[in-house]
Amino acid sequence: MPLNKYGVLAARAIDRRREGSSDTPHYQIHLTDDVGTHYRIAVNVESQQTPSELLYVADDDFRHPLTDLLPPAGSGWTALPSQPGTASLDFIRGNLFDPAALRTLPPDLPGADNDLADLLEHYVQRAIADPTAALYVFGQRWGPEAGKADKVFAFRPGNGVHDIHMNQGSSGSFRSDNGVWQDGALLLHLPSEGRWVAVFLAFQSQAWHTDDATGHPIDTAPPLPDDHEEPLRIMAALVNPLGPAPEAETITVLNASPAPVDLQGWHLADQNQQTLPLPASSLPPGTTLTIPVGNGFHLGNRGGTITLLDPDGLKVHGVSYTARQAQREGQTVTF
Secondary structure, three states, X not given: OOOXXXXXXXXXXXXXXXXXXOOOOEEEEEEEOOOOOEEEEEEEOOOOOOOOOEEEEEXXXXXXXXXXXXXXXXXXXXXXXXXXXXXXXXXXXXXXXXXXXXXXXOXXXXXXXXXXXXXXXXXXXXXXXXXXXXXXXXXXXXXEEOOOOOOOOOOOOEEEEEOOOOOOOOOHHHHHHOOOOOOOEEEEEEOOOOEEEEEEEEEOOOOOOEOOOOOOEXXXXXXXXXXXXXXXXXXXXEOOOOOOOOOOOEEEXXXXXXXOEEOOOOEEEOOOOOEEEOOOOEEOOXXXXXXEOOOOOOOOOOEEEEXXXXXXXXXXXXXXXXXXXXXXXXXXXXX
């Protein structure tokens, strides 16, 4: 079954601890919210399944409509429904990052800036040093543990968040945690710099094509290409055309492959998972096709996502745009 206490913690980082010698090493962070509740978040830096090194993406200038859906900074724990159109995360369906950006890092090595704990240390120390910085932690809540002190930072009662990583596409003993729209992550808001930082983690053993209902791996799905080059990709969208509603919104796709692509069965999906079929035609190599938006498909002016699905319903490419981009009336957003 999916995670039963999924949500986001909005709090301030005040301390951290590395666990390099543990059987299941974590990077531990101590946080407090605005009413003085203490939390420990346990971030995995090594997998129990082979390969042991985690995949990560660190985006120093994260721009996504998700940030407009988050609770106030310092507000503590907020439970989230595992469904689209909310602040819940889904690495596959939410178009949070390009899978081509995923890299691996060892958990903890001698020296500086050469392991995953060092990467987390960089951002957490930045958050601790800035009194205006706000940390948002997505994952599963545990505690409060009445009468027990936290095993790392000794505050009472023990209380925190874990599963701060991808929570779908798992097999074996971790299969029971699979679900959609329940992935974990770390987001850091730096108001003094006007930017967001995002860190996304996943295990190499997890699949990158999962069932839309269960989050279980789709065994018949092919792996991502080694070069992550999609034959068909989303290039642009006219989200906010000039003139009054109803507006003539469009999406442009490109055939980047050296061969024609038969578009029969291909679809686009919006942020609420409404789909729009591509015209049943052949798209020559190196050419684009502009598709009018309609039939319930929605490009919202407050930001959104667009996903390209092949005839088997598998994600091939995905993009996102922010409210700021959508407010530029008549301007095409390029990806």
